[in-house]
Amino acid sequence: MEKPVSTSPLGQTLAVSGVSHSYAGAQAVDDVNFVVPAGSIAAILGPSGCGKSTMLRIVCGLLRPGVGKVMIGDRDVTDVPARERKVGMVFQNYALFPHMTVAENIAYGLSGLPREERRERVAQMMSIVRLEPFANRLPRQMSGGQQQRVAVARALAPRPALLLLDEPFAALDRSLRADLQFEFVQLQRSLGITAIIVTHDQEEAQSVAEQLIVMNKGRVEQSGPPAELYDKPANLFVNGFVGHASLLKATVARADDGNGLLRLASGSQLAMPGPVGFVPTSDVVLAVRPEHVKLAASPTPGALLAKRVLSVPLGHLMVHDLLVEGATPVRAIADRASESAELPRDVFVSFALDRCRLFPAP
Amino acid sequence: MNRNGLPFLLPMLALSLAGFVLPLALLGVFSFVDTSGSPTLANYQRLFADPFVLSVLVDTIALGFKVVALTTLIALPITLLYWHASPALRRVIVFLTLLPMLTSNVVRTFAWIVILGRQGPISQALVELGLAPAPRSLLFNETALVVVLAQIELPLLVLPVMAVIARSDGALSAAAQTLGAGPWRILVTVLLPMMAPGFLAGWVLVFAGATTSYVTQSVIGGARLIYLPQFVYREVGVLFQWPSAAAVAFVLLAATSLIMLAMTAAARHPRLAGHA
Structure with missing residues (x-):
């Protein structure tokens, strides 16, 4: 008997140690180490092609690293495939199922729950992201900001141990972006979930995250609180990329x-x-x-x-x-x-x- | 409504009016008059009273559905491969799909005569393997016809599905995986619904192509398998029965239109129309 999804505790520590991966000989990620404490937000920051998306795929289990270990809480998940890893993911263009309504999208990860509990969870998620009036809308009938909230609700519904977000605000208007960033931080605090945001936008990273992990050419250049990276950058790259x-x-x-x-x-x-x-x-x-x-x-x-x-x-x-x-x-x-x-x-x-x-x- | 585009449409409208709508209307008139020229419904009454004509009509529609079914079975693995393929491999798949379309229907049909004939590779292989006592022709039966039509019509089904796939978010199956779905659940709940508008569009094309493919039907099916196109040809070319041929043509047109309209209506369902 599989453990019910609901007992999986929110907000666990993520520890990545010695992770390297190469595609067809090209080193995408090279000896990456970092720890994201339970209940905090970290941002993986870097220019395109720096390996941050590869890192995200490794953490959520879509990609098995060539070398290294991924720990969630005290569980070694390196060899656990994505479908069993209980890591929520918000994709860059949200990847909402276009033929399913908002409610059906949110319910997709809850197939293991009894019908009554599933309905309650969907209603709860929709009220958290304030989308109750849109339960029966299709994704394309909604604005970009609303779609983003559906994607967050869908990822959070199965109560994941970890939430990953790939450029979650990149497709939004500048003014809307600030509102949604603030909203997301509020939501993350109230749920106490551990979250990792991948972004190339250093302002976004600094306004959302408690910890920045700056990557370049597959390596972690420096990690720490935003103020520390700004005041004491370890090298010229970090100095130029943060601020x-x-x-x-x-x-x-x-x-x-x-x-x-x-x-x-x-x-x-x-x-x-x-x-x-x-x-x-x-x-x-x-x-x-x-x-x-x-x-x-x-x-x-x-x-x-x-x-x-x-x-x-x-x-x-x-x-x-x-x-x-x-x-x-x-x-x-x-x-x-x-x-x-x-x-x-x-x-x-x-x-x-x-x-x-x-x-x-x- | 902006009507400034109308002048650009005029040549196409004129062509389709003179080359399609007008002859079709004439054919319609033919079907409602008798040999002396007075209006009558007798052509249609005769048609529906004749069990042979009805069996030809049923066979033709059945042929269309069988070809659609087989083409779908072949197209599904190709489109799934396309979904998972890298951009480079996708280009190769599109090229290989388009390649047969560069030769004419007639050439492809005759190539199949060689493949399925008495001295063809399949017949020879069956003999060599001891599965058949003597070489024999595999032509002139409905199974052969369905296989050949499926191969000929395959690009018409694969291409619309690929068009839908190329426009959809490649992260959909990854998203389903992170939500705990296994490969079969992803196929049934995410990939097939996503590809459905492409399949519906392709089915319309394949059905229309298979039911009206005169050359392939007569060459591969032979003289004993009669479908509506050959029937119309016989009425006109052999028996000079224009009114009756016109009536048959209209029945074929009405039957295929009805089925295609149903498929098109299905494709306009709001859940599918969004990404079609």
């Missing part, structure tokens, strides 16, 4: 005492507030977040000359695109309230160097 950063090429001029000195390609020098961690003459890249760039109309000590290419207001912020020393593009963001007067075309920029990160030149 915006302007890159300045430089050479280490002095590293002998506590304070390092950088020489930019233009010849200007930047005095670093602490040790740089590189030997002199190393080629390095200084990564500067837009909010760490200060603009001034008149020269200040250590400031560099820059030309303002474009300044665009963004809500209460002002986004400046600059050309520093005639060559390096740098983006700056400032509060519009703090910019008392109109800036001249030629400005002087200084960086909050204690907040900027240095990486070896690629």
Whole structure:
């Protein structure tokens, strides 16, 4: 006798260890390790082709990894096929069954339940995603946002141990996306389910997830809370992928005492507030977040000359695109309230160097 | 309603009016007059009183359904393979499906004469395997005709189904798997309903093709198996019975139209129309 679906506890820990997989010789996923604690949301973030979708297929059991182990709770599910794994999945274009009504779609994963219980569960799921009036609609008669909610309800109905979402908000309008992201986080919190979102959109990942797993070329570059990845990116890739950063090429001029000195390609020098961690003459890249760039109309000590290419207001912020020393593009963001007067075309920029990160030149 | 497209439709409308609707109307008039030219229902009365004509009508419709059934059996594995195939393999399957259509119906029919004939590979193989005492022709029976028509009409069924598959979400069966469904449940509850509009469209084409395929019916079926197209030809070409031929043609037209209308109506069901 199979255990009834309803007893499967929501929100279990997912642990992926040493997972590698290749398609026809091409390495899609290479030695991936991460843990998603029970009841939290993690986002697998990366450019297209980075292996994030392969990772999702491995976690939900549609793909068996060549090497490695997938654990859900204390159950090793590496060899358990998708149909027995009890992992809910929301597909990129929702993959709703087009010939079934909303209620039938949601009931699809409940075939093991007695009829009465199944009807109750469907009604409960439809009220959770607020789709009760649409029970007898067909998917194509509904909007994109409603279809997305049906897909979430269908995946959650069998009470999975884990919920996976593949680019769940990508097909939606920008304004609708923010609403549905908020709604999804509320739902996830109230149910206490463990969820993993795959996305290429770093803003979406940061607004939804408690943990980011940044992937590139089949490898995990860094994982951790969004703020940690933003403030202390492990490498240039993470630095560029999570939030915006302007890159300045430089050479280490002095590293002998506590304070390092950088020489930019233009010849200007930047005095670093602490040790740089590189030997002199190393080629390095200084990564500067837009909010760490200060603009001034008149020269200040250590400031560099820059030309303002474009300044665009963004809500209460002002986004400046600059050309520093005639060559390096740098983006700056400032509060519009703090910019008392109109800036001249030629400005002087200084960086909050204690907040900027240095990486070896690629 | 935007009517600006009308001028572009005119050549096609004129052609179909002059080449199809008008002759059909003339045929209709023929079927309601006697040899002297006065109006009568006698042609139809004679037809339905003749048990031979009725048996030909029933045989023709039965032939259509048998070909549809066999074509479906052959098409199903092909379309399922197409569903699971990579884009490269899909192109190969489409090419192989279209390939026979590049040769004419007549050529394909004559190729089957070679295959099914007394000296053909099947007959020879049966003798070599000891399953038949002497080589014999496998032609001139209904089974052979159904097989040949199924092969000839196969692309007309496979192509519409492939068109439906190409437009549907490839993740559907993966979605069903994550919801706990096994392969048979996915086939019956997800894949077949998804492909149904394509099958309905293909059935209409195959049925129409099989019931009206004069050349294949007469060459493979032989002179003893008579279906409505040959019957019409005999009435006109041998007996010069235009009124009676017209009546038979109209009965054939009405019978096949009715069946095709039923299939088309089924395809317009809201659950199917969404992705047809």
